[in-house]
Structures are given as structure tokens and as C-alpha cells.
Amino acid sequence: MSRIRAVIKAILREAILATQRELSDFLIAAERRAFKQAAFAVRNEESALDIVQESMMKLAEKYGDRPAEEFPVLFQRIMQNTIRDFYRRNKVRSFWTKLFSAFSPDEADDPEAIEALAQKTEFHAPDGPEEKLLQAQTLNIIEDEIKMLPQRQREAFLMRYWEEMDVAETALAMGCSQGSVKTHCSRAVHTLAEALKAKGITL
Amino acid sequence: MNERHEQQFALKLAQRLNYSLRDLPAETTGRLAAARKLALAHQKQLVAQTAFAALGAYFLPDNTRVRQMLVSSLLFLSVSVCSAFWMADQEIREMSAIDSELLADELPIGAFTDQGFSTWLKRASSE
Numbered sequence: 001m002s003r004i005r006a007v008i009k010a011i012l013r014e015a016i017l018a019t020q021r022e023l024s025d026f027l028i029a030a031e032r033r034a035f036k037q038a039a040f041a042v043r044n045e046e047s048a049l050d051i052v053q054e055s056m057m058k059l060a061e062k063y064g065d066r067p068a069e070e071f072p073v074l075f076q077r078i079m080q081n082t083i084r085d086f087y088r089r090n091k092v093r094s095f096w097t098k099l100f101s102a103f104s105p106d107e108a109d110d111p112e113a114i115e116a117l118a119q120k121t122e123f124h125a126p127d128g129p130e131e132k133l134l135q136a137q138t139l140n141i142i143e144d145e146i147k148m149l150p151q152r153q154r155e156a157f158l159m160r161y162w163e164e165m166d167v168a169e170t171a172l173a174m175g176c177s178q179g180s181v182k183t184h185c186s187r188a189v190h191t192l193a194e195a196l197k198a199k200g201i202t203l
Numbered sequence: 204m205n206e207r208h209e210q211q212f213a214l215k216l217a218q219r220l221n222y223s224l225r226d227l228p229a230e231t232t233g234r235l236a237a238a239r240k241l242a243l244a245h246q247k248q249l250v251a252q253t254a255f256a257a258l259g260a261y262f263l264p265d266n267t268r269v270r271q272m273l274v275s276s277l278l279f280l281s282v283s284v285c286s287a288f289w290m291a292d293q294e295i296r297e298m299s300a301i302d303s304e305l306l307a308d309e310l311p312i313g314a315f316t317d318q319g320f321s322t323w324l325k326r327a328s329s330e
Contacts, residue, residue, distance in 0.1 A: 016248060024243055031235045032224040049231065053238035057245060064246035139223050142216060161213040162220055189209045192216065203215040 022068040027056060030072070030163075034079060037158050040147050041083045051086055055079045076159055076173040138201055145195045149188050152176075156184035157192075 031052060038048035055078045063074050146154060152174070159170045160181070171178045196203070204212070314320050 019248065020243055020246060023246055024239065027239045027242065031239060032227055032232070033220075035227070035231065035235060036220070036223065045231065049234050049238070052235060053241070056238050056242035060242035060246040062247065065248055135222065136226075139219055142219055143223065146220075157213065161210075161217045164217075185213070186206075186209060189213050190204065193204060193212055203212065203219065 019065065023060060023064055023071065026068060026071045026075075027059075030075060031056070033158075033162060034075070036143075037162075038079065038083060040143065040154060040158070041151065042086055043147060047086060051079065051082045055082045058082070072163060072165055073169050073173045076155075076163065076165070077175075080155060080174070141199055141201060142192075142196065145192055148195075149191060153184045153188035153191070156181050157188035160185050 034052045034055065035048055038051040039045055042048055042051065055075065058078045059071065059075050063070070066074065146157075149157065155174060156170060159165045159173060160167070165173065167178045167181050170181045174181060
């Protein structure tokens with residue numbers, strides 16, 4: 001009997017460890033892209049980190065028991081909702097700050113200061129050869145262009161080509177038809193191509 | 204730009220974006236790792252494992268499990284004893300009803316099923 005207990009205990013522990021490992025592996029692979037994606041959307045690293053943390057927590061708490069192949073779609077969906085919540089909260093907050101800034105003109109967190117701070121933290125030029133610097137500059141331009149894309153186009157583009165999800169998965173994560181995913185992607189790529197061409201950047 | 208060109212261009216862009224992931228500041232990667240660990244600590248466990256868990260919990264009884272098992276088995280035992288009594292009582296009642304009817308009747312019921320008695324009856328009535 002005690003041997004059966006030991007075996008069952010071991011199986012249980014192994015099963016729990018396996019699901020933890022799957023989620024851990026997924027998050028390790030996805031977290032940096034997720035951070036960048038959130039940063040493209042909200043243009044602020046601090047908020048992007050908060051969004052990623054919140055999304056990870058929601059994924060683990062609500063869907064931690066799902067099979068590993070469902071994680072990408074679920075995580076993307078959660079991320080989008082969290083980003084949308086952030087926009088909503090920001091709208092409310094900006095309404096109140098606007099209202100109160102009428103009373104106190106030297107607001108500590110006026111939007112321009114935040115933007116300046118965000119720009120300062122977003123620039124990470126690698127010190128090294130000229131080539132590397134050039135590459136970093138190109139990357140910055142690409143990232144800026146991605147930030148300027150309409151939200152849905154950016155989401156579709158990043159999911160399809162950066163997260164390497166197929167059209168069906170992207171459609172599921174975005175809650176729209178496969179046709180509109182294709183349209184969003186195509187538009188995003190065209191816009192990016194034209195914008196980069198105008199700046200003299202070839203890939 | 205046709206669809207193939209579009210895809211090629213997009214994949215090149217994605218490659219470029221992947222470069223950017225290498226140069227994330229240590230503070231950011233550290234915070235991402237901390238967030239990941241926190242999330243893993245709150246991970247919901249497999250529902251499919253509940254079968255295993257039930258099996259495991261059955262074989263690995265803790266105190267509350269023992270008490271629950273004891274209470275449920277007592278309940279089961281008392282219900283089965285009561286129902287056995289009730290069924291036996293019901294059976295005895297039926298039997299006694301049949302017996303009293305038989306006793307009250309002039310001819311015992313066995314007489315009607317008796318082959319010899321019915322032939323005797325026929326003969327007696329024809330004579």
C-alpha cells in the first residue's frame with residue numbers, strides 16, 4: 001500500500017511539475033516579445049511591464065491548466081484585453097488630471113514630461129562599431145513605424161509574423177474573421193514598406 | 204507587392220525585431236522574470252488531474268479525508284440497514300396478507316392448482 005502511495009505521489013508531482021514547466025517555457029519564450037508588443041501599444045516601458053505582469057498572472061491563474069498549445073492564443077487575447085483596459089483607465093485618468101490641472105498648473109505628471117521620460121528610457125544605443133549603431137537606428141525607426149500603425153493592424157501584424165501564429169489562430173485571438181486578419185496584415189505590411197522606403201531603409 | 208513579397212518583407216521585419224530582444228536592459232529582463240515566477244506560483248492546476256488527485260487523495264488520506272470517509276461510510280451503513288429492515292418488513296406483511304386470506308377462505312388455494320382435485324370435481328359434478 002505504501003508503495004502505491006509513493007507511486008501515485010510521484011505521478012502527481014510529476015504531472016504538476018510538467019504543467020508548470022510548460023507554462024514556464026512558454027512564458028520564457030514569449031515574455032520579451034510580449035513586453036515589446038505592449039510597449040509598442042502603450043509607448044511607455046513601465047506600463048508595458050505592468051501589462052505583461054498582469055497578463056501573465058491572468059494566464060496562469062485562469063488558464064494554467066490548459067494544454068500548452070493553447071497558451072499563445074490565450075496569452076495574446078489576454079494581452080489585448082489588458083492593453084485595452086489600460087487605454088480605458090488612461091482615458092479616465094487623463095480626464096481627471098485635465099480637470100485638476102486647471103487648479104494646479106505645475107502637475108508633476110503632465111503628459112509631455114512622461115513622454116520625454118519614456119523617450120529617454122526607450123533609447124538603448126549599443127556602444128560598439130558603427131554598424132551596430134546603424135542597425136540600432138534602423139531598428140528604432142522600424143519600431144517607431146510599428147507604433148504608429150493602427151492598433152488592429154499592429155496586433156495582426158505582430159501576431160502573424162512575430163509570434164508566428166497562423167491566420168486561424170490570429171483570428172481567434174483577435175476575435176475577428178480570417179479575412180480581416182489577412183486584410184489587417186496586408187495593410188500593415190504595405191504601410192511599413194512605404195514608410196521605410198520613404199526613409200531610405202531597405203531590409 | 205504580391206502576397207509572397209509581403210510575407211518575405213514581414214519576416215525580415217520580424218527578424219529585425221528579434222535583434223531588439225537581445226538588447227533589453229537587465230532591469231527589464233529581471234522584472235519580466237520576476238513577473239513570470241509570480242505568475243507560476245499562482246498557476247491553476249490541471250482539471251484533468253483531478254482524477255489522479257482523487258485517486259491520490261483516496262490512497263493518501265489526511266485527517267479531514269479520514270473523517271469524511273468515516274462519516275460517509277456510517278451514513279451508507281445506516282441507510283442500507285434501514286432499507287434492509289423496511290424491505291424485510293414489507294415482505295413479511297405481504298406474506299401474512301396472503302396467509303390470512305388463505306386461512307379465511309374455505310378452500311385452500313393449493314386445491315385449485317391441484318390436478319387431482321379438479322378431475323375429482325369434474326367427475327363428482329357429472330355423476
